Amino acid sequence: MLLIKLWNYLRGYVIIKISGEYCERLLNQAALNGLYLWDITKPENNVLFAKSGIKDFTRLARFAKKTGCRLVIVGRAGLFFSILKLKKRKILLTGAALFILAVYLLSSLVWGIEVKTDDNKLKSSIKRDLMNWGIKKGTFKHRIDKEYYLDKILIKYKEIAWAELQIKGSQVIVELVKKQMPPELEQNEPCDIIASKDGIIEEILPFKGEAMVKPGDTVSRGDVIISGRLTLKSNDLDEEKKEEQQEVLVHAKGIVRARVWYQKVVKVPLVKKEKFPTGNTKKAYRINVGNRALRFQLGAIPYSLYDKKVTRKIQLLPKIFGDVGLSSITYIELEEKERFIGMKEAIKQAEEQLEQEINKLESDAKINKRSIDFTLDNDKKHVIGSLTLEVLEDIGLQRQIK
Amino acid sequence: MKEEFKQKISDALDLPKDIVLDLSRIIITGKISIFLENHKGIIEYSKDLVRIKTTSGVVAIKGKGLVIKSIIVDEITVEGKLETIEFED
Numbered sequence: 001m002l003l004i005k006l007w008n009y010l011r012g013y014v015i016i017k018i019s020g021e022y023c024e025r026l027l028n029q030a031a032l033n034g035l036y037l038w039d040i041t042k043p044e045n046n047v048l049f050a051k052s053g054i055k056d057f058t059r060l061a062r063f064a065k066k067t068g069c070r071l072v073i074v075g076r077a078g079l080f081f082s083i084l085k086l087k088k089r090k091i092l093l094t095g096a097a098l099f100i101l102a103v104y105l106l107s108s109l110v111w112g113i114e115v116k117t118d119d120n121k122l123k124s125s126i127k128r129d130l131m132n133w134g135i136k137k138g139t140f141k142h143r144i145d146k147e148y149y150l151d152k153i154l155i156k157y158k159e160i161a162w163a164e165l166q167i168k169g170s171q172v173i174v175e176l177v178k179k180q181m182p183p184e185l186e187q188n189e190p191c192d193i194i195a196s197k198d199g200i201i202e203e204i205l206p207f208k209g210e211a212m213v214k215p216g217d218t219v220s221r222g223d224v225i226i227s228g229r230l231t232l233k234s235n236d237l238d239e240e241k242k243e244e245q246q247e248v249l250v251h252a253k254g255i256v257r258a259r260v261w262y263q264k265v266v267k268v269p270l271v272k273k274e275k276f277p278t279g280n281t282k283k284a285y286r287i288n289v290g291n292r293a294l295r296f297q298l299g300a301i302p303y304s305l306y307d308k309k310v311t312r313k314i315q316l317l318p319k320i321f322g323d324v325g326l327s328s329i330t331y332i333e334l335e336e337k338e339r340f341i342g343m344k345e346a347i348k349q350a351e352e353q354l355e356q357e358i359n360k361l362e363s364d365a366k367i368n369k370r371s372i373d374f375t376l377d378n379d380k381k382h383v384i385g386s387l388t389l390e391v392l393e394d395i396g397l398q399r400q401i402k
Numbered sequence: 403m404k405e406e407f408k409q410k411i412s413d414a415l416d417l418p419k420d421i422v423l424d425l426s427r428i429i430i431t432g433k434i435s436i437f438l439e440n441h442k443g444i445i446e447y448s449k450d451l452v453r454i455k456t457t458s459g460v461v462a463i464k465g466k467g468l469v470i471k472s473i474i475v476d477e478i479t480v481e482g483k484l485e486t487i488e489f490e491d
Contacts, residue, residue, distance in 0.1 A: 042448050
């Protein structure tokens with residue numbers, strides 16, 4: 001009965017007053033003909049109050065004539081009538097619609113920009129830049145391309161190691177992590193120049209300070225190459241004072257080029273394991289709601305080795321209702337096969353890998369000599385490629401004198 | 403004779419009597435509600451008395467503030483303060 005009542009509420013119902021000598025007969029007629037009446041009360045003689053659906057009421061009117069009863073509608077209720085009433089109040093409706101629209105519009109604007117960092121200088125500078133680039137109060141948040149602005153921030157500010165741009169409600173939040181830069185020495189801070197790597201000095205040009213090594217000398221990491229500690233010989237004729245050597249600390253400066261060796265070893269197996277699809281596939285479906293995914297599939301994935309491919313995405317609801325999509329996933333069974341690739345192929349692969357290592361080196365380094373050797377491993381299953389590079393590079397590094 | 407025969411069958415086969423004998427089933431909930439299945443129509447209705455015709459006679463429900471909660475082809479629900487239920491032949 002609850003269901004019927006709910007249905008009647010949705011469709012709308014009328015409260016009717018039945019007056020007449022034989023009201024009960026009308027009730028019987030109605031029941032016999034499948035009309036549904038409920039909440040029937042009889043407050044006084046010959047008067048009945050009842051509730052009835054709209055459609056039932058028109059049919060009831062016909063029976064009323066037969067039985068000699070009078071029907072009067074005393075009230076209307078239900079969703080149908082509520083909507084009907086609302087339809088007359090056009091201004092109220094437009095007001096409500098405008099309100100919803102206004103809330104939606106206002107909430108899709110950016111109202112604040114927050115930069116989360118301890119550095120106040122950086123904070124205000126980034127805020128200013130974001131404003132110049134187009135994120136300010138009143139910008140539509142759906143139009144903000146996060147990647148674009150992040151890239152711009154990261155390109156402009158080298159001291160930022162990591163950054164994230166979030167849009168939370170009407171706030172744009174930029175989170176930053178600053179790089180820990182090595183302390184730059186002041187121009188006049190006394191310092192030495194030391195070797196950053198082991199090598200043989202090829203060339204040394206001290207601009208300021210005293211060279212401690214000659215070309216051809218071997219230095220190891222940490223050795224002082226150009227000293228900022230200068231000893232002055234006093235011209236004073238005084239014998240006593242001559243003994244006392246005066247020391248001056250300077251900011252050492254210079255170019256130190258040295259031959260440095262790099263060695264890299266790669267191991268390439270002669271037998272390669274490769275994955276091939278067997279042709280068996282299994283499908284599953286996934287419903288995405290925002291970032292959450294609901295996956296349903298029949299049975300477990302029967303493959304021990306498989307590849308996953310998400311094939312398509314159908315938007316289930318319009319964008320305004322959120323990101324609800326359906327995508328199908330295809331699991332492709334894979335098979336592992338071993339393949340003997342041979343010496344030539346292995347050497348080629350080893351060479352490619354070593355080539356990549358060379359490219360990783362700093363660009364300003366000049367390669368003097370290079371040699372690549374290939375040998376077979378003891379167990380004869382791998383090719384070992386070893387690369388030796390002789391590089392001419394600047395190994396000077398400033399270190400403060402304490 | 404026919405009724406007795408039907409009753410015997412329903413006893414023997416343990417069939418529900420209200421279906422075999424076309425009788426009405428009455429469910430009374432406390433003193434507030436009475437549900438009557440398989441009725442033949444209302445004879446009289448006022449807030450103190452409801453008389454309902456059934457195959458086995460008239461059922462008279464007496465009480466105070468009686469309301470017919472719903473009425474369809476073969477079901478009636480009466481609510482109110484029930485006092486007596488009588489079977490009239």
